[in-house]
Amino acid sequence: MDRTIVFDNGSGLFKAGWAAEASPSIVTEPIVHRLKARSNGTTGLHHIFIGALPNLRAERARSPFESGVVVAPDLLENVFDFGLATLGYNPDRNPDARLVICEPLGNPRHARGIAQELVFEGCGFSAASFGVDVLFAKHSNAGPPPSENRLDIVVSIGSSSTTLVIYDENGHPMLSLARRLSVGWDTLVHVMQHATTIKYPEFPHVLGAHDYSNMVQEHARIALDYPSELMSILHRPDDDIVLQYPVVPRTASSSNAFDVLTDKERTACARDRPAFLSSFAAQLAELSKRTGQRGAIASSSRKKSDAQSRIRVMTTLLDDEDVPSKPKPGARRRAQQSSDDRFGDDVRSWNVYNELSKEGAEEAEEEVSAEIARLERVLAELDPNQLHRVSSERQSRALFRLTRGAPLQGASDDERALRWHQLRLNVECVRVPECLFNPALGGVDEAGLAEQTLSMIQSALSMQRVTRAIGIVCTGGGSLLNGLCERLEKELRADIPDHIAVHVSRMSDPMTAAWRGASQATRDGSLKFSTRSDHFEHGPDRLAVHPFSNTHA
Numbered sequence: 095m096d097r098t099i100v101f102d103n104g105s106g107l108f109k110a111g112w113a114a115e116a117s118p119s120i121v122t123e124p125i126v127h128r129l130k131a132r133s134n135g136t137t138g139l140h141h142i143f144i145g146a147l148p149n150l151r152a153e154r155a156r157s158p159f160e161s162g163v164v165v166a167p168d169l170l171e172n173v174f175d176f177g178l179a180t181l182g183y184n185p186d187r188n189p190d191a192r193l194v195i196c197e198p199l200g201n202p203r204h205a206r207g208i209a210q211e212l213v214f215e216g217c218g219f220s221a222a223s224f225g226v227d228v229l230f231a232k233h234s235n236a237g238p239p240p241s242e243n244r245l246d247i248v249v250s251i252g253s254s255s256t257t258l259v260i261y262d263e264n265g266h267p268m269l270s271l272a273r274r275l276s277v278g279w280d281t282l283v284h285v286m287q288h289a290t291t292i293k294y295p296e297f298p299h300v301l302g303a304h305d306y307s308n309m310v311q312e313h314a315r316i317a318l319d320y321p322s323e324l325m326s327i328l329h330r331p332d333d334d335i336v337l338q339y340p341v342v343p344r345t346a347s348s349s350n351a352f353d354v355l356t357d358k359e360r361t362a363c364a365r366d367r368p369a370f371l372s373s374f375a376a377q378l379a380e381l382s383k384r385t386g387q388r389g390a391i392a393s394s395s396r397k398k399s400d401a402q403s404r405i406r407v408m409t410t411l412l413d414d415e416d417v418p419s420k421p422k423p424g425a426r427r428r429a430q431q432s433s434d435d436r437f438g439d440d441v442r443s444w445n446v447y448n449e450l451s452k453e454g455a456e457e458a459e460e461e462v463s464a465e466i467a468r469l470e471r472v473l474a475e476l477d478p479n480q481l482h483r484v485s486s487e488r489q490s491r492a493l494f495r496l497t498r499g500a501p502l503q504g505a506s507d508d509e510r511a512l513r514w515h516q517l518r519l520n521v522e523c524v525r526v527p528e529c530l531f532n533p534a535l536g537g538v539d540e541a542g543l544a545e546q547t548l549s550m551i552q553s554a555l556s557m558q559r560v561t562r563a564i565g566i567v568c569t570g571g572g573s574l575l576n577g578l579c580e581r582l583e584k585e586l587r588a589d590i591p592d593h594i595a596v597h598v599s600r601m602s603d604p605m606t607a608a609w610r611g612a613s614q615a616t617r618d619g620s621l622k623f624s625t626r627s628d629h630f631e632h633g634p635d636r637l638a639v640h641p642f643s644n645t646h647a
Contacts, residue, residue: 097191100118100609100613108122109121113613120177126157128156129141129143158170161254164208174217190220191219192623199226214626223621223623224637224643226644227250228608229267229611232611244565246567249543250568258272258274262554269645277540279571282530298514313519316524320528320532324521327520335520339517340515351474354468382466543582551586563595564597566582568599569604574600578600579600
């Protein structure tokens with residue numbers, strides 16, 4: 095019986111299982127949580143958890159990967175130990191066990207060396223084989239056989255990047271033409287988080303990375319025509335995705351906001367509460383703006399102003415003094431200086447002193463600060479959800495419709511509170527996944543998925559004699575985005591000659607395709623293994639080369 099274990103060591107999901115099985119037994123996120131033990135009399139002990147634990151603090155979650163490359167050997171060892179313990183592996187009972195590891199295309203030697211050291215020295219395997227995840231995924235796909243008139247392409251949208259590999263007419267990967275796009279699932283999640291935070295800067299709930307990942311997974315879609323889809327969203331309010339979060343009860347205040355209002359302000363509030371709160375919000379914004387500008391100006395010019403003031407005072411005093419007499423030695427000189435020190439006897443001296451005094455400015459600043467505190471208190475108690483103060487004119491604008499929905503005229507306080515505790519996804523649903531085709535939206539200065547695929551096809555067509563069909567298959571977690579295949583096929587169809595057929599499809603199970611391909615390659619004998627003795631003799635530079643390995647291995 096084959097005692098080979100397969101690890102798909104991805105930065106987004108860790109898949110593990112025995113090669114004889116049809117699917118992996120373990121599918122979890124490679125996130126390590128280390129919690130200190132609280133038992134009496136124990137120090138330095140930790141409880142280690144592997145996988146996503148949303149209830150734990152985010153700063154305690156660590157990943158062995160950075161930008162898809164292994165950088166933390168100790169964390170990777172924890173992930174490997176978890177996988178082997180779950181599978182029931184024991185090096186004493188399985189001395190001949192082998193391990194197959196999926197790695198990204200172009201994996202650095204240092205990263206592979208970390209994994210190889212763990213495999214042979216830490217886990218005790220007798221042999222190991224490393225292969226590229228994209229090539230394994232293509233091996234698991236039951237597509238048409240290679241043809242001299244057909245080009246096959248694999249598009250793998252992973253966690254940290256997107257990889258494209260093209261195959262020639264003989265079914266061999268042309269790795270020299272492979273492309274990599276620095277946009278993956280993590281990029282889309284980051285863009286969703288950034289867009290939501292800007293859209294709702296004062297949202298009362300704290301959301302984590304898993305919340306934003308679920309938004310992308312459940313609600314994001316790739317538009318067939320991005321500009322037209324954006325314009326149509328403005329006219330389809332019923333298509334908004336509304337995520338309602340529980341209303342957090344407010345803590346009752348011991349004081350009443352009406353105590354700090356004048357009689358005139360109380361009357362205005364009773365007559366038209368939204369207009370009154372809108373005017374208070376405008377006053378608060380104006381005072382905050384003036385205070386900020388004055389503070390910035392004073393901070394930047396304080397030294398210059400103080401120096402000019404001192405020079406002006408000294409000039410005034412010098413102008414008022416008589417011509418000094420010749421200094422006298424000894425006691426007579428000290429007596430003369432004492433008689434000349436008459437500052438304060440003249441009213442003009444006090445005028446100079448008052449000119450330098452900052453008491454008036456400080457009193458004005460204190461009054462402004464007190465007024466700001468009063469406005470903030472009234473708005474916080476009378477309009478905690480910040481929706482009463484929105485004018486009817488603003489509610490009729492498209493921005494309010496995209497963030498809060500329909501106008502709130504006549505809405506109850508309960509309805510306003512519900513609006514304050516909900517997220518409306520509309521533009522984000524198409525803008526976030528558009529980063530795959532327009533990476534500049536995610537801050538990545540690279541060509542998009544369609545441009546890179548087309549460039550790779552054109553390079554392959556220049557080397558191949560006759561091509562009548564191009565088959566593209568998408569894999570990886572990002573390939574589950576709705577509309578991906580249709581959009582990619584449309585973009586390529588516009589630039590590829592009409593006599594060449596283009597078809598884009600998705601693998602049946604893109605999440606585990608690489609693991610299933612590695613398992614299948616193990617069973618059909620397509621892999622070569624490096625032994626433990628090879629590792630101790632040659633180190634990480636000596637690895638077995640097979641059809642699925644990196645070319646530089």
